[in-house]
Amino acid sequence: MVTIYDIAERAGCSAMTVSRVINNTGRISEKTRQRVKAIMAEMNYVPNIAARSLVLQETKLLSLVIPDITNPFYTTLARGAEDAARKFGYQLLFSNSDENLEKENATLDAVISARADGVLIAPVGDGSAPCLEQLKQHNIPVVLLDREVPGFEADTVLGDSKEGAKALTAMLLAQGHRRIAFINGSLSTSTARQRLLGYREGLSSAGIACDDAIVFEAGFADTGLAEIIGKLMDLEQRPTAVFAANNKIALAAIRSLHAAGLSIPRDMSVVCFDDLEADYVVDPFLTVAAQPAYEFGAVGVGLLVERIKDRSRQPRTVTLSSALMKRRSTAPLR
Amino acid sequence: MVTIYDIAERAGCSAMTVSRVINNTGRISEKTRQRVKAIMAEMNYVPNIAARSLVLQETKLLSLVIPDITNPFYTTLARGAEDAARKFGYQLLFSNSDENLEKENATLDAVISARADGVLIAPVGDGSAPCLEQLKQHNIPVVLLDREVPGFEADTVLGDSKEGAKALTAMLLAQGHRRIAFINGSLSTSTARQRLLGYREGLSSAGIACDDAIVFEAGFADTGLAEIIGKLMDLEQRPTAVFAANNKIALAAIRSLHAAGLSIPRDMSVVCFDDLEADYVVDPFLTVAAQPAYEFGAVGVGLLVERIKDRSRQPRTVTLSSALMKRRSTAPLR
DNA sequence: TTGAAAGCGCTAACAC
DNA sequence: GTGTTAGCGCTTTCAA
Helix, strand or coil: CCCHHHHHHHHCCCHHHHHHHHHCCCCCCHHHHHHHHHHHHHHCCCCCHHHHHHHHCCCCEEEEEECCCCCHHHHHHHHHHHHHHHHCCCEEEEEECCCCHHHHHHHHHHHHHHCCCEEEECCCCHHHHHHHHHHHHCCCCEEEECCCCCCCCCEEEEECHHHHHHHHHHHHHHCCCCCEEEEECCCCCHHHHHHHHHHHHHHHHCCCCCCHHHEEECCCCCCCHHHHHHHHHHCCCCCCEEEECCHHHHHHHHHHHHHCCCCCCCCCEEEEECCCCHHHCCCCCCEEEECCHHHHHHHHHHHHHHHHHCCCCCCCEEEECCEEECCCCCCCCC | CCCHHHHHHHHCCCHHHHHHHHHCCCCCCHHHHHHHHHHHHHHCCCCCHHHHHHHHCCCCEEEEEECCCCCHHHHHHHHHHHHHHHHCCCEEEEEECCCCHHHHHHHHHHHHHHCCCEEEECCCCHHHHHHHHHHHHCCCCEEEECCCCCCCCCEEEEECHHHHHHHHHHHHHHCCCCCEEEEECCCCCHHHHHHHHHHHHHHHCCCCCCCHHHEEECCCCCCCHHHHHHHHHHCCCCCCEEEECCHHHHHHHHHHHHHCCCCCCCCCEEEEECCCCHHHCCCCCCEEEECCHHHHHHHHHHHHHHHHHCCCCCCCEEEECCEEECCCCCCCCC
């Protein structure tokens, strides 16, 4: 491995001078600078980050922890995070938590060990608080993505879950739907709670009572969707629309609905949060509240980098609004 | 920051003893081990990887470089890589190259600097050779994913592009299609070349001449699809089927075809490589040669880890076969 | 403008 | 079983 000492020797100067050239610090004669630079290029020198980290106490590593990269929302978020990280000179350490507290915990231990300069995380849920506290204890800045954690204060990038849910609900109401089932993600996430709130408010502002018999909790990891849809179908007063908390749930619901012989939107309208990547959809079908996934990542990295520089700054929450995309999974009630 | 010295002091032993406890090396009395462990837990000790890296010359970091995480094939590949990396005790450093040689280059510099123990890369194309050589020069093991690079020898995970393309072509022929357009990705990738080969062989084994007027190169980054489709439409003998080299191209082609007022498969059959994530598709439509994307990542990490342990081993190429999924984007020619 | 010394936190090699 | 020493490659501090 080529070190600054090898460069120094060849250049006839000290390692310190080479270090100065690399970092553009101190005053160095142009002549020396050129010579050192030439030799570095010639010898194919690349600085050793581990060594630098050890003395500088920074790694230029940011950790991104998301439930599942396979989910298009997080995919695009990751893209935004990577682009922004690169722009700020950071690299991204990447892990999936699978909506699983233990995995998340293990990941965060690894992150602490790797001494990442900061963590971007879409936490599994309220149960993530202890992990997150650990990070704080180790003085590692955290930015929360998409989900808040009660009792844990940090910079946060949030969607307008409540408003979005209200808008989606209002749209269905406008189409004449009166019985709208709600299939939520895990209530241990702030996002699920906010969406439920928005749904309720949407209903009540139209003077409609919320019927708990058609409100379900599926968990974001899509558990028992078939069962839930089964229950739905057996209801005396079957709903005419389904509001799914995210697109994974919506798609699973649609599959179950299809399996039960229903056609969408003829027999049932369906809406949800999060759009699918336009490039990879044959023909956009779902009516959604589209969240700016890319910005979640990009803004998150921005906040994190600021926070790394200034740890005393007041935590901020950035709320990104969603756009209602009305498509073919919804239809006016006949 | 808590160091092994802090632990040692409190435990009344030397730093070396603490190090031994952490790494489970050497012989240590059970009593000492317990005491040290207790104190580590109590003080919330986490080893500093940078320091360890510096002496061990290994970082337990693997770099994953792919063209675009937004592409479902790479998303799932990344998932497989992450799961496998975790299993082997590595973390994943993650970057997108955007099918862009310069970005790829910049990324690889960062990787060298970070002293990743190995690199998994789906290279931009044949032009990646110099970058890759640099990695080799720095003694960083490389595993090629999805694409070979002529003149660069390395462990490689490949799909059966040629066979898959032949199968897809054969299927279209069996449906009666005789004029099958081929829209390829960048010919500077081995994958594109192999797929073209498979297409040609498929045709010729049915005794059909390949008409270069209906073979196009779009670049995997989807350039000028509309234009290509335009040309296609203007052809005197319009093709009855389109073979797209990957799903991004296929979807773009379909959009253009739709825009031109064609219906699929009625007016045109469409096939391609790579399936979409089943969880996130309302209703699978595309007839594809589905590649086991997850295995690409998982197998790749396996090869890389082996290679890191034994650098003298003969490079291996693992070929993963694809599965023909016949769906509704294709129909027998009337 | 440049250099020498010390130390970041850890482990390999050797001593006891 | 345990400790001492040295050094991984770099930068900070202080001196010249």
